Amino acid sequence: MTTNLTTGVHHVGLALPDIEAARDFFCDALGYELVGGVPDYPAHFISDGSTLLTLWQVSDPETATTFDRKRNIGLHHLAIGVADDTALATVYDRVSAWPDTEIEFAPCPIGEGSTVRHFICAIPGGARVEFATPFA
Template sequence: MTTALTTGVHHVGLALPDIDAARDFFRDALGYEVVGGVPDYPAHFVSDGSTLITLWQVSDPETATPFDRKKNIGLHHLAIGVADEAALATVFDRVGAWPGVAIEFGPCPIREGSAVRHFICYIPGGARVEFATPFG
């Protein structure tokens, strides 16, 4: 067995049609901190203390093509961990009530017989995000 040459995900960048709405979602619905930005790009950087997410503004939201997870190569979804099933329920309630969020499916086992539970939604701007309890 070899030792991995990497230390984990440094950050994830999402290209979105309205980064202000996405920033507000991460900050106000999930409690992330806004930790920076690049006004000229434009971009916002948000973090929960362990995960950094960059929110990049697409140049023309009206003509931007939404990602199709079954047809496009690229980020299928971003999976964000939660502490436990109670936290998952809290996140689901908060996210499900957030403007511009579409729930793909509610909390359920990640696969038959698994203790891991998750749900998937589309955040404001259309990026697909999963929230999941720990493995094990």
């Protein structure tokens, strides 16, 4: 088969203990737009014009188990692209100042000799999100 049947990621859904806090993080800190939702589920659909995210509310945040990236199967992290090093620095400044966000590590090369730079944080609710510059 020489033709791809898929066209890339359509959207990513994150199950979170507080979708309002996550929505505020993406919309207010990063400029995403609320593009829809399902109040009865509940869920928010947000987008930066390129990436669509679904923020799903867990039914009982008090008993929800936090994902352990070394012991659980599932989404290890969500990686979001940024335009360049300047954009990465701006995102890092906004994210590191955002309440209930934990920086895992500051911007650095993705690997030895790499021109790609990135950082990872835990957003409000604990999901891990990476921000990365393009591959050269």
